[in-house]
Structures are given as structure tokens and as C-alpha cells.
Amino acid sequence: MSESKLLVKGTVPPPLDRELTVVGKPLNRYDALEKVTGEAKYAGDIKLPGMLYGKTLHCPHPRARILKIDTSKAEALPGVMVILTKENTKGWRTCWYEVPEIAFPETITHEGTEVAAVAAVDVVTARKALELIEVEYEVLTPMPPAEEALQKPVPPLVGDEEYPGREMFDRKPFVIQRGDVEKGFEEAEVIVEDTYTTQVSHHGTIQTRACVASWDGHELTVWDAAQGVWNSKRALAKSLGLDPENVRIIVRYLGGGFGSKAWSHRIVYYAAKLSMVTGRPVRMERTRNEEFVNHSRRYDTTMYLKMGAKKDGTLTAIFQKAIVDIGAAATEENYYCRQIIWHTANLHACPNVYLEQTGVSTNKQTTGPTRSPTNMQAIFALESHMDRMAVELGIDPFDFRMKNYATYQSVGTAEAHMISDGTTTFAAKIPYSSKILDECMKLAVDAIGWERRRAPVSDNKGPLKRGMGMASYLVLQGVGLYPYVAEAKVVINPGGTVNLFVGVVDIGGGQKTILGMIAAEELGVRAGDVTVFIGDTKDTLYAPSCHASRCTPEMGPAVLQAAAEARQRVFEHAAFLLDTDAGRLRSKDGMIYVQSDPSRSVSFRKACRNMAPDETIVGIGSRAPNPAEPMMATFGAQTVELEVDTETGRVNILKCVAAQDFGKPINPKLCTSQVYGGIEFGVGFALTEEGLYDPRTGKLLTGNLSDYRMPTSLDFPPVEVFLPECEDPYFAYSAKGAGENTNAPTPAAIRNALYNATGIWFNDLPITPDKIIRAARAARGQAKGAR
């Protein structure tokens, strides 16, 4: 084992130097019991005495100005406690993803923008009150789609005068440049170019956003549905002008996140304000339609790619131009949408690249984190184009990728994020902390039976066609956005009860289980001996929000360090009992023993009983920021075999193989579940999910779960998962992140398999039956014409 470079502040705990007894085991998740019995209380299940019910009124137009708003009839309705509109909330700011926004704007920039909030004694009254609010709008023509909008003069700022305009509104392209792309194309013997588009898509969490806010005159307590309690606390305190000390956020259980609940959201701000005005607790729950129209979604994109290669398959140049529709606003200072060209710069080795991205504001819904916010779009275009090039070269797609295997990364998103003039030129070859993408690709092609793969043949032997496809990916790791703090606390009481306090949320990824397992391993106790407290800003230290697959790689080292520190303190008690030095002790499975003579041992619990009655052992761990080198990323490859009926357009995925480089899985059972989740997203994005807008009114047409078609049990393909392990000394037990990254390659693998089945390149997602039928008809027509 190589030297530990664990990313912690202060002393790096030495490696355990023994076999692992908890980490790496497929244990059941710790909170499964509450979830299968219905005992788990989610935010919308919380009921407080005297609680009111809040609702918000949403503008039905994508672009409009409020001329007049009259709440008198609604206020007269018995049971209505308060109504907030722009008229009585001047100067109020929400902090959505830490971006200040006007609480109730006069100028409406997307359908679903809030124009009023009501608190009433029950939800029926609140809904009735909304119906009685009279709003007169000046309806404006919505901005055209992104590509078209780019050709027109820059519109006046989409928001109010006070709206803090952001860089992307200026349409300044963001560029990644390396080498000499023109020279690269001159050297190329084969050049391939094409355009790819990806659609608007949504998170589709089964729990809609909900919260209960309770203000007692001094302290605000919120039972929230958020992926991070600490960042929500910060954002909420900032927007309400409260001391963060007086804001407590609780998220015991979360009904799915996928980025939609990455930060505090406007609904929480409204609930808090309604509670502060009325002096009573307020519950707010969003309807399913509100979840569609009043929330961020995935960036839709148009990506032009031009690639050059030598006949032997060596890449010489890549040119990319991407247009990203950021809707009415983008979160996180446009950080996410910048990543769309980053993958092209790094996934495959290519000396010359020129990659350009332009964000365009429109009057579609806002954009933000959405399970692999840009990875899935970026990887779809890049890996589709790699297959296109492989076919032009007459090289197997797997061999082509191996030929251009990159062992280094040349531009990090940190640089991409910070460059202020929009251009980054970066050619340094920075090694990865670990990377076994080659092994993943090999596993994925072998398991699907790649040797059976044949080039597509145009025949008339019936409408059913079979094919295989692959795609690879890389995704960032432990992004560590400001404020870069990730801390954990282990508390051991006399008698030996071990408590782990972590300020994260278990969003369904098994965060509670994984962090508990890391603590148990490092302490040398059994998995069940650690009680994990999560999802509360009270009693925990600052921890990041669980998005970007960052919980394990960011919190893992902190938990390990906290547990190691506490263990050494327990060892002092054990050393006294065993009459030895603490430095000679080891622990495992609840026993502490002398390393040179394991027969001399004492139980962990007994050692703790040696503590003074008033003694408490506290271990604190703190994650250090990512170093400038090496680069940290996760990788993987997926292969798909499918059958497509070219007459009905129906795609039947016969099998999907996923081989993921997560470093070492702390819990392979939970990691496998993550892969299933990624494939669910990937299949939907590839084939069925699409947010459609009325071109005339600009309104969303698909704001429900019937028209927005997410995969069901009948669409879910058989999946085979491989989790090859590698050592990564920077993370706790080599555990990198597993989560959003798992969906990145799925759409491209499906699309490449469809080509292999039909000989048709599908470049526009989703690949719905109508597109397949039309393309197959055209292909048949061409074949006839050629005869």
C-alpha cells in the first residue's frame, strides 16, 4: 500500500495496517427499517401545533410585467392570515443558491415565477385565496430558443432594475484552448463534424419540495427537504438577515434530490417569512406541476463537434462550439454550465483543442444542478462523436478509445471556473490520483459479448434490428466549492457508546451508512456500534451539501480523521488496562489488542468504562481542500445491447453493463444501487424524457408525470454492474464518489448501439419512436433510390 495522502487538515492518521472488517462489506443501509415501515418522517410529514399552510401564486406567462395586483378579495376570505406580494415586500431578497434574487419581482422572466404567497389555516383556504388574487399582466413575447436568440440583439436585462445581472447574460463565450487546433486539423487524415442536441429535462424527485418553518421570535427552525443543511442555513440566514446562529435546519429524510434540492430554495424563504409575519409555524408543499414550472431544470444544449485523426486512430484536433440555454437564470455563477466543454478537453488524449461555450438566457425555467448537471450532455456529444469517428476510420470503438487513452488531465474545472476573461489555455499534464478507465472499458465490452458485435448491415429482413454500443466518461470529484469546509465529530461517552455527528443529509445515497461504516472501521468497532446523527445543523459541524457525488470523497477523510483521533484516546485507557503503550495497540471488531501479541486484549467497551464519569472523548476531523495536483475524478464505461423495431420505433434494451471506477466502494451494495439510479436517468434521457414548450406562448407543455415520461419498471433494462477497485491514497479507504456520475455514459451508449443496429446516427435527444420511424423510412427510401 502506498503512503497515505489522506486529504485532512493537520495530522494524517497512519493506515490501519490490518485487513478491513467493515469497509467493503455489502451491509444493509442503516435507515432501511424506518423507510420500509413508514416511520421515516419527511419534511411534509411534520405537523406542529397551530401550524398554518402556505401556498404561492405563480405567473402563468414566461415573460410579463405585473401591472396591477389586487389581494383585497383574497384577504377577506375567512382563514387567510397573510398575503405577501411585491407591494408589501419591497427590498426583500431571497438567496437562491446564494444568488440574491428579488422575493416577488415585478418583471416575470419565466413561467412559474412567484407573484404572491399566502398563509391560511388550511391548505384548501390557501388555494382558494390564490384564486381570488387578481393580477393584471402586460404579457410580453418570450425570447426565442437559445440559438435563435444569439442572432438577435441582446435583450434588456431579463429581471428588474435591481436584478444582479451575471456574466452569462452578456453572452461572453467561455473557451478552453490547448495546442494549435488549425495545425491539428492539417495533420489529420480524417475529419468528421456533426451537431448534437440535448433537451430540457427534470429531476423528477418523487417527493416534491416541502418544508415546515417555525419562527419563535428569536430562532428559526426549518424541517426542510434539502440536500445540505449547512448551506441551506447559510443561504437562508443571509436572505432573511438573521444571525446564522439563530437558524436551524433539519432534514432527517429526503425523498430524492438529484440536485433539485442542492441548496436552500425560495419555498423555504417564503415559509420562513410567512412564519415570521404570523408568528405561527407554516408548512409549504409544492404540487407536482409547481415542481416543473417553478424550479430549475437541466441545461438544454446544442453542440457542434469537429474532430480530426490520423488513419491509425490518433486524435489530432477537436473543435467544439456549444450553446447552452441557461433559461431565466443559472445557479452557482454559471459554474455548472461551463463544464460542458471540460470533458472534451480531458476524456481522451488530444494535443490540440479549441472548445467554446456560450450561455444564453431565455424565458425557459432556470437551470441548475441535475444529476450530472452537464456531464450527461457533454458525454453524449463527445462519445457519440467518438463512435462516428471510429466508424469513419474503420476502427473498433473500444480500440479507438484505448488508442487515445489519457493518463493525465490538462485542464481542471478549478481553472475553468476562475478564469475571468473567459479563456483558459492550459497544457500541463497533471496525473490523476487514480484512474482505471481502461479496466472499466475492458470489463464492460467483455461482459456484453462485444465479440458478437458486427457492423450494421442494410437488409430488408424485417423491422427488428439488434446492436451494441459503448461509451466512457470522466466526472469531477469532491468539487469543494466555497466555503471549503467538511468536518466531522466522533463522541464517545463513558460506557462506550459511540456517536458520529455529521452535518450531511442522507439523500438516499446511503450517506448515513457509509460515513458510519468509515467511523466503525477506523475505531475498530462493529458497524452497528456507531450511532450516526445526520441532517441537522444542531450539534454538527459544517458539512457540504450532498450533491456532485461529493459526500464520500469530502466527508470520508474528515470522518476517518475524527474516528482515528477518538480511537487514540480510547487506546490510552486500554493501554492502562493492558499495561502497555497506546502506540502498540490496534483495534478491530470491538476489541483492542496489542499488535505484537493479539492474545493480550480488552474490549472497546471495557476500555471506555475506564473513562471518568464526566469524561467525554471527542474526535474532530476536517477535510483539506483538493491540492492543485493530482487531479481527482471518477471514471467508467457502459455498454448496451438492444433491439429496435424500425416500424414502431420501440427500443428494447436487452442488457446494460456498467463498470465504474469509484476507487474502492465503502459499501458495494449501495454503490450498485447508485449505478441503477444512474442508468434509470440515462435511459430516460436517451429515450423518453423531454420538456416541451409551446413555441407560440413559450409555456411548458409537459408539466406532469404523464407527459414527462420517466422510465418505469417496464422500461428498466437488466443491468450488470462491475465495481473494479483501485488504490487512491487521497481518500478514505480509497473511496471516491459514486452517484451522479453513473448516468453520464448511458445515453451515448444507447445511441451508439442504435447506430450499430440500424446504421443511422441519432444526434438529437431524446431518441423517441417518431424519430426512429422517420429516420428508418428515410433510410429505406434512400436504399430504394440507390437500387
Added chain:
Amino acid sequence: MGQAEGSRENRKHVTMTVNEKRVEADINHYMTLAEFLREELDLTGTKVGCNRGECGSCTVILDGEAVYSCTTLAVEADGREVLTIEGMPVKGKLHPLQQAFIDHDALQCGYCTPGMILSAKALLDKNAHPTEHDVRIAIDGNLCRCGSTPNVIEAVLEVAGRLTEKRGDGQ
């Protein structure tokens, strides 16, 4: 979600059996069964994900049939038997389906889980030995965005004693 008091003529008296217990209440006639269970009886294990019969997280068993309680009026359940997730354990012990869901990690965020378990139970009550396809059909109306579906199928087949068969099929 809380309900308005409403006028007298809007109110109905209902009597039903919920989890083998007789319950009676005066409720608004437009109250859904999901609202009745959650707000009147505090049985919050029944989740509401869309409130329009699309996601299936509100699934309960009504006289042996899996139904969406968000699109069933509480008055429709008058005189009938309702089973919710809280009524699943048998004599204080987990129902085999619940244990199988835990063992197969057939849940992630857990929000769809109660409805998923009840759809599976309604299936097994009628067909003790379903095929994999039967299971897929039975839970087709229960959306899971986390991707627990493959594990749900395994869990249900294990309880049905068909898991080895499924694996033997080379699936």
C-alpha cells in the same frame, strides 16, 4: 394537507377499517383517502408525490386491491378495509416483503417505498408465485427515480420463492 372545516352539507360520516382497526370520522366529502390517512389519522407512511394518480407513492390496499389513495375519495372507502404501510408488520414483526426490501436494498430515498411494498403485497396476495414480468407489471404504476426497481424485483421474487429461478434464467 389540512382541510377546511367546510359547511355542514359538505360533510359525510365515514366508518372504515384501517389496518384492522375500526375508525370513524366526519369529513369533507371531497377529502381524498390519502389526505384522510395522513392528516386525520396521522398515518404519514402513505406518501403523496403527485396528487394526481401518476407516481404511485400513495398506493394503499383497499379491499385487496392496490389503489392510488390520492385519486380515491375517503368516502369511497366507507365501509371497506384499508391497509397502509403501518399495518404491514405481522404481530410486531416485519412482513417478509419489508425484510426482503431491506436485504436487497430495494429502496434508496425511501419515498416511493411504502407504495411499492403495498403494490407488491397486492400482487402476492393474488398470485403467490409471480414471474418477473408479473412483478414488473404490478409495480409499473410506482415510479422510483432513485433506480431501486431492479432490487425491488429481486426482493419480491425472493419472497415469492422465485429468485433462484430468475437467476437461473441468466437474467
